Amino acid sequence: xxxxxxxxxxxxxxxxxxxxxxxxxxxxxxxxxxxxxxxxxxxxxxxxxxxxxxxxxxxxxxxxxxxxxxxxxxxxxxxxxxxxxxxxxxxxxxxxxxxxxxxxxxxxxxxxxxxxxxxxxxxxxxxxxxxxxxxxxxxxxxxxxxxxxxxxxxxxxxxxxxxxxxxxxxxxxxxxxxxxxxxxxxxxxxxxxxxxxxxxxxxxxxxxxxxxxxxxxxxxxxxxxxxxxxxxxxxxxxxxxxxxxxxxxxxxxxxxxxxx
Numbered sequence: 001x002x003x004x005x006x007x008x009x010x011x012x013x014x015x016x017x018x019x020x021x022x023x024x025x026x027x028x029x030x031x032x033x034x035x036x037x038x039x040x041x042x043x044x045x046x047x048x049x050x051x052x053x054x055x056x057x058x059x060x061x062x063x064x065x066x067x068x069x070x071x072x073x074x075x076x077x078x079x080x081x082x083x084x085x086x087x088x089x090x091x092x093x094x095x096x097x098x099x100x101x102x103x104x105x106x107x108x109x110x111x112x113x114x115x116x117x118x119x120x121x122x123x124x125x126x127x128x129x130x131x132x133x134x135x136x137x138x139x140x141x142x143x144x145x146x147x148x149x150x151x152x153x154x155x156x157x158x159x160x161x162x163x164x165x166x167x168x169x170x171x172x173x174x175x176x177x178x179x180x181x182x183x184x185x186x187x188x189x190x191x192x193x194x195x196x197x198x199x200x201x202x203x204x205x206x207x208x209x210x211x212x213x214x215x216x217x218x219x220x221x222x223x224x225x226x227x228x229x230x231x232x233x234x235x236x237x238x239x240x241x242x243x244x245x246x247x248x249x250x251x252x253x254x255x256x257x258x259x260x
Contacts, residue, residue, distance in 0.1 A: 007048060009038070009044075010170070012170055012174065019046050020049075022138070023050055026137075028140065028162045029138070029139075029162060029164070030140075030162035030164040030165070031140065031167055032164060033144065033168055034211070036213020036214055037168055037170075038167060040097070042167070043097045052095055053092065053095065055095070055097065058099045059100045059101050060103050060104070061104075063105060063108060066084070067084060068084045068086035068111060069083075069084045069111060069124055069126075070084035070087050086111070087124065089137055090122045090133045090134065090137050093134030095137075095139075096140065097141070097142070100142060102143040102144075102154050109154075111123075112141075113158075115133060116139060116161035120133040120137070172194050172198065175194050176190045176191060178214060178218070182218050182221070183218060183221040189224060192259055192260050193221065196234065197238070203251075206252075211242070217237075217238070220234050223237055230260045235256065238252075
C-alpha cells in the first residue's frame, strides 16, 4: 500500500524540532497566530512526518464537550454510545487538532484540562469511565490572539498547560518559495503579489479585522496559474475576502493595480 504524499510545508524556524520533542515527551502544543499563516498545514505535515493519525475539529461558538467526547444515539431498537473525536484520539493514539479552540464553549476547556497535565486522562461522565490516553495521543490547539482580543481569550491557566509556538507571516523570500512550490506560479508574479500583500499588511489605518494571509495569496496564485488575469485574481481571492466596505475595497484594488 502506497503512503499518501506528504503535504508541502516550508519550515520557518525550529517548529518541526519543537513539535517532535513535544510529541516524544507527551506534551500538548498550542499554535498562536493569525489565520492563514500555516498552522493547520503544519499540523497535517507533522502528522504525516510522525506517521500518526490526525483528527481536526474546527471549533465554533456551539462546539461543546459532548461534541468532542461522544453521546448516546438511537440505533434501531437500541441506545448505543458513539465516541466523539476526542475520545477516539485518546483511545487510539492520534493527534487531535482543535482549530480556534478559544471559540468553543467553556466546557470544552474543562474537558481537556486533565489531558494537558501529568494525568493524561479523559473522564467520560455519561459512561462513568476514565480513559488513560494512549502513549501516542497528542493534543494540539490553535487560536488567533489578535482576533480574539476583547472577545474570547484563553485563560493564562489554560495557556500555561501547553508548549506554545507563534506563527506569523513569513519573510518575503520564504513566502515566495511557498507560492512557487504550492502553485507553480512564476517567480516574477510571486514577487509582485508578495510586495502588494506586504503593503496591505502595513495599512493599519484601514482597520481591517484580518489582513492578507499566505493562504489568500496561494488561492490567488492558483487562479493566476490557471489563466485568470493577475489583477482580477487578486481582487476575488484577496481584496473581496478582506472587506465588504466599498471604499476599502476600492482602496485595496487601487493598490493592487499599481503593483500588479
